[in-house]
Each structure stands twice: as C-alpha cells, then as structure tokens.
Amino acid sequence: MYLKESYLFHFLEDSLVHPVTVRQFSKRYFISMSRAYELKSELESFLGLYHLEFKDGQIIGDEFSIRKLLFNIYYHFFNMIEAPVFEEEIKIDSKKMVNFVISYFNLKLTPTGEVKLKLFFEINYFRMKNNHQIEFYSSYDVIGDSEKIKHFNEACQIFINGVIKQPKLVSKKETQNLILFLGIENLIDSDFNSSQNKCVKSMADTFMDKVSKMYLETDQISDDLRGQLIQKMHTELIKINSRYLIHANYMTTQTEITFDTKYQTFHRCVTDFLFTNVETNHIQNEFQNFNQLYLEYMLLLINSIPLNYISRTIHVCVDISEGDLYNDYVIKMLTLQGESAIKFEKRLSSQTDVYISDVVMSHLKCRQILLGKLPEDQDWQILKAQILEQ
Template identity: 25%
Template sequence: MYYDFMLNTGDQATLQILRMLNEEPTHRLERVIVAQRLGLTNYQLNKSLVTLNQDLAAVADETPSFIDESTKGTWVGHHITTLLTQRIYLLYLRRASLFPVFEFRAFYDHQDIKASVYAQEHFQTESTFYKNDRKLKKLLKANDFYSISGINQDPEFIVRLRLFQLYYTAFTGLDRPLPQLNDCSDQLVAALQQLFATPMAPTQKVKLETLIKIWLLRQQNQAVIKTPQLAANLHDATYQAVSDTVHRLLDDTLSVPAAEIDYLFSFLLTQGFLALPDVTSAQANFPLADQLTRQFIQQVDDKAVLTADTDLSATDLYNQLLAVNLQFTAFYVEPTTFISADQITFFKRLYPTFDLLIRDFLNTLKQTVHFKLGERMIVNLYFSYMFCLINTIPTTSIKDRVYIFVDFSEGQLYTNYVIKSLRAFSHAHIIIEKQLSAKTDIYISDFRSMAVNVPQIIWLDPPTAQDWSDLADVILAVKQTRLKKFFPNYDWSD
C-alpha cells in the first residue's frame, strides 16, 4: 500500500516527478509529458522543479543531486538514485501536516496526552489539528486502510499490519522510526536474537525493530489482540523462551497478555526468524498455508514438467513454499520489490515450465482463497514461487534442459574457460557435456563441424556481449522446440 495520500498536495506531485525521473534509464523527461501525466500547469511544474532541487540538495550525499533544463522543455536528472528517492519520500512524510495526526490516532489518543497539547507540540493549532483529523479519516477510508488481502481480518491485526507497512517501507533503514522506543526495542531485539538459529541480517533487524515498536505502542494505547492465535502444540520450549524474555524485560512497565505473545511468536515464525518445529505444527496452526503448499507440489506432479525419476520429497521445495505461503496467508507484508509485472517476461522465457506451473496455480488460487488478491500480491507471489522452484529443483530434473558441448581447437585450456563462463547461464537449465552425444543440443567451437547436426555457435575470439546474447537466443529456441513436443496443447508464445 502506498501512503502518498498522506503527503502534502504539492509534495505528492513533486515526488511523482522524481519517481518518473528515477525510472527513466537516461533520467530525462519531456516537460510536456510530465504535464500530461500529472495534469499540472506550467506554473505548477516550475514550482515543483524549484522545490525538488531544494529538497535534493538537502538530502544528497557529497555528489550533488539536481535537475536542470539546459535544453528547453527537457528535464535532466543528475545523480538521481533510488536511495535519493527514498530519502525524499521520508522527508515529505515527516513534513506532511497529516502525519502528526496519524501518529496521534495510532499511538497516543488513549493515553494521558491531550490532542490540543500534542497539536501545539507539532506546530498546529487545535482547530487545524481537528480539521486534519477529519480529512485523514476520509483518506484512510478511501484508500482501504482498514481492509487487507489476507486471511486474518481481525481489526487490530489489520491496523498493526498497515502501520508496519508504512514505517518499514518509509524509513527503509534510512533512520530509526519511533525513536522514543529505541532503548526498549534494542533490549528486546538483542534478547530475542539469542533464540534464533542464525544471526539476523540488517534488513531482518530493521523489520523486527519496527514490529516491536508498533507492538509496544499499540498496547500502551489500549489497542490489544484479544484472541490467542496459536494452538497449544506450538507452545513449546522456544515459545516459552520468547514469553519469558518478553515478561522479564517488560513486566515492570507493561502487562503483556498471552494473545500478544502469540502475535509476536506468529510474526517470528512467519517471517523466518524461527522455524516451525515440524510439518504437523504447520498443518495444525497454519492449515491454509500447508494446504496451498501441498496443492502446488501436487500440481508439479500432475503437470509432469519434471523427469519421471525426480524425487520432490528429497528437495527443500515444501519448506520453501511453506515459508512463502505462511507470509501470504498469516502475516503478509506488502512488498516494495518484485512487484513489477514487466519483469515477468524475463523469467517466463528462461523458465517456461516453471512459468506454466505458477500461472496455472495462481489462476486456481484466485478461485479457491476466500479473500481479495491484489495485482501486486499476485505479481509478488509469482516471483516468490519462481524463486522457490529455481532454488530447489535441480537442472537434471527439468525436461526442457539444454545440453551443450564445448570443443575449441586451442585445446582444453580455452575450452575450460568457455565452460566456466557458461556457468553464468546455469539459470537457463544448461548441462555441459563432457563429450558429444545424441543428447547434444548446441555445439560451441571456433570451427564449424560437418559431423555435427545441431545448431553450432562459432566463436573465433573471446565472446562479446552480443555473442552471449545470440547464444541465449539459440538456447531459448531449442527450449521452445522441446516444450512444444512435451506440451503440444499449451500456448508457449510470449
């Protein structure tokens, strides 16, 4: 969910311009195109350009970031990066007149803090504060703030999830959100980390810190989870250790009920901080995630895209799919990456049989789950399932694998160099043969051979970028031919 609606009107337009520039490979935009897309007048465009350059100067590193119009009608961005765009977004969020109202209603309106005092502390009059409050309520409703795609429709769960999405994506490691809780969250994160099997990556630490701060503030504001979420079989030694840690550190300041321990423990499980004890636990506590995982694996068998001797139980496919489906069904955090449908074509061409599986499963999923599936969620699930298959299914099990034999007259030294370079094409399910065989699909050499009846790639010099591109086209052509043979009734066109 994007929270641009909370920004000041002028900043919304300025941010859109910056995003458009950042998305353009050349960082060039025609003024007239910007005006048409955003519906801005020439005066508004000039004002946005001045504001944007001032703001870029405020957040840039040593290298200046700015936009100029040296050529009339063409805006050119200099040192415009994703990082700079994130910094600008956070700057605009912090200066948004609605943001203090949002934080007050989320964290403080049921504590001993008067709205009039809070408004004054944030440089707003009481009347302005209440006017912004009424505006915010309308915007939250209009932007479906209280409605999510997911199985858990508990109102408090939804609010916390939305809060988490905002603070985790807006601050993105640029700064620590809700700094008044830094000391408390640091203690909890450090203590909980002792229970994890592996050290946390930086992004995991930011994710856990953000969740804990929101979890604490919501409870302090009398907004609590009332219904326990986990069955008794998950109240194991690890669960008890998490509970003991929380009570040891918080009992002096906050009474944490069992349902809240369940909430925290569910987050740790679904986000991969802790592992489920066994498959039985997944079936008992997260039946939908387990069901979807088994349906996907059954579809892999039914579609027969793998060789007959493939043993899926010997792979880690179930566990990786379960991790995806746990997040999807239990604690789905709207992603900010791998959400562009434009990139799907790349994976479809490289992994056509995986694409077949995923597309058919997602179509089935739309008919079977009882909650709304947004377009970004569908795209993100596509990538997640794709990576599960890529990471767990060996190339030798793929029916559309391509066999390549490398044979250079310079001898084994150069042949081995090319073979090593070909490892970069492992994502295309390539198998390098040690000798020419009946399975050979592509022959790579510096001399054409009359004895070879398969496509031949001739490289007289070390391959250029164009040479690799041409090879990729041949590989894809071989795969397409094979796929039409294995699956004659499926549409393999782009």
C-alpha cells in the first residue's frame, strides 16, 4: 500500500493527466514547498531512467517510454496488492476490446496473460483519452488470412475512432501498436522476419551469424535441423530486439542472474556481442534494461542449443604427489559436482587439456591448476569452473 500513499507516486500520476506545478501539488496534498521541490527532484531522477523529463508541470518524452513506465508501475506494484484504478468508462471499454481480441483470435490466455492484455488496453486508452499519441508506426505483418487481418485492422480502427474519438491516422498507429504487442507477447503468430527496422534486423542477423559459426557448424546436427534452428532463433531474436530497440517492451522485471558454469561459453558470446554492437550501432540510450536484454539472449541460447553441440570432452589429468588415494578423492569430488564433458585420467597423454597437481611442471604445454592443499567443501565448484574455463 506504500505506493498508493507515496507523494512521489501522486506527483507522477497527477502530471500524467494534467500539468501540475510544484505550488499546485504542494497545496493539493498539504505539504511544504520545500518538500514539494524535493519530490520534483526525485521525480526527475526517476524519469531519467526512462529517458523522460519533467517540464512545465508534465512528463515529456517518447510516448512508448511513458506507456512502458505506466505499465511497469501498475503491473509490478499494484498487481501485488490490487488492480490499478482507472475511470469506469476506461475499464468498461477496455474490457470490451479485450473480449473482442480474445474472441477474434480465439486466444487461450493464462491468468497473467489476461491481466497484461487488459492493462495494456487501459493504459493506452487512458493516454489516448488525454490526447497523448504514439509516433511509432509498426511495419510488422501478421501471418494468416489477409482478409481476416484486414478486418481486424478495420475493426480496431473503428473502435478507437468511434469510442475514443481519435483521428484515422492515430487509430491506425494505435492498431499497429496493438498488433505489435500481441505478436511480441506471443499471443498471435507474427511474421517478425518482415521487420523493416534496420537496427532490429541487423542485430538479429549479426548475432545469428556469430551463433551459427560458434555452435551450429558441427557434424552433430543435420542441415535441415540447422536451418530450422536458425530460422526459429532468428524470429525470436527479432521479437527480443523489438521489445528493447523500439521501446515496445512492457515487461522489465528480472534482475541480474548468474548462470551455471557450463553456460560460460554462452555468457561470453552474449556479453561480447551486446557490448560490441551497442557501441557500434550507437544505441546505448535505446537499452533501458541491459540486464534484461542479456537475460533473454542467454535464455534463447540455453533453450535452443543442446549442450552436446557446444561442449567437447576435456581431458583432465589428476596427479597429486601423495598418490592414488588423493587422486581418487579429487576425481570423486569433482564428479559429484554434476555432469559435464570431463574425462579424468591419472596419466598425461597427448590429449590432456588440464593438469591438476600440487607441483608445478614447467615443461608441460597443457593448462595447469595448482592445488596447494585439498579443497574445502565449498571450493569444489570453483575448481570445476576453473577446469571448464576455455
């Protein structure tokens, strides 16, 4: 309930409806002018995270970013306690639109999916009703019967034009915004590969070239399966990039996450690619949540590429000077840390990749890991991670 009682939230919400000066806000909520100016400063800092400004008593900036901000606030805060409060007219008309979309596309929504769709309509209706229009125009096409899609476009535009009293061009843009949202949320099948946004497509093309060379050019995968994987991953990448590069993402909830060591090669691939291409394409300001973008790239690779495509057997020689009793213990403890493509040996060979010992061997060409003493319980995972490092 803290959010609803927060002066900062009231300042934000009030300025989204009508311009509100510091003096007006101070009088409205019976607080001092100095406190009101402090809140204004806090609001400006908060809005900066979304590349928005507070100017002349109202929030100024990209309309997509404003709607995204509203979505995150209402979905991730209010839905923890209660539904956000909109005018009854907005709630009724938004519900009609939700029902129309569900019926038209025969959607089988999860409870969270229905909440998101309803909130999407309410926020967009709320902004349109207060004469705030999106400037972005989507060029994405929807797979299916062209007549059916044409009818859906027309029906949505008629609804927006008739109920919310918006001009034809605005209705058209808002309808395309809806189709984009439905596609990105995987509520309808969308041909995202037809994207005409150069940055979105070039990022997907470049990343898939990198992934194909690193992981898919292997005898373990047939040409047909390779082609299917590339097409499927490319389509998903277009969706991911669309959410972040054109400000269409309404969900930015995940914080930083650490993946298992067996996915370190994916981690390096994704981080190297993102940092390189963000700088190259001069799109740093377009990423409002870099951790979220990294996370979705990682999940795409993990879900799409089997580990046996990326892993080769690592030959590890364990040679502790005290003898086999110690060698067997080290091998057993490392084996207990989970499955991996590690083959343990007690003798050096031409295939040895890693040599583990308590003595440094300067003449060896393979990588060496020195054990000054037997690892503690909490150190075995660290040792295994060292072995898996490439």
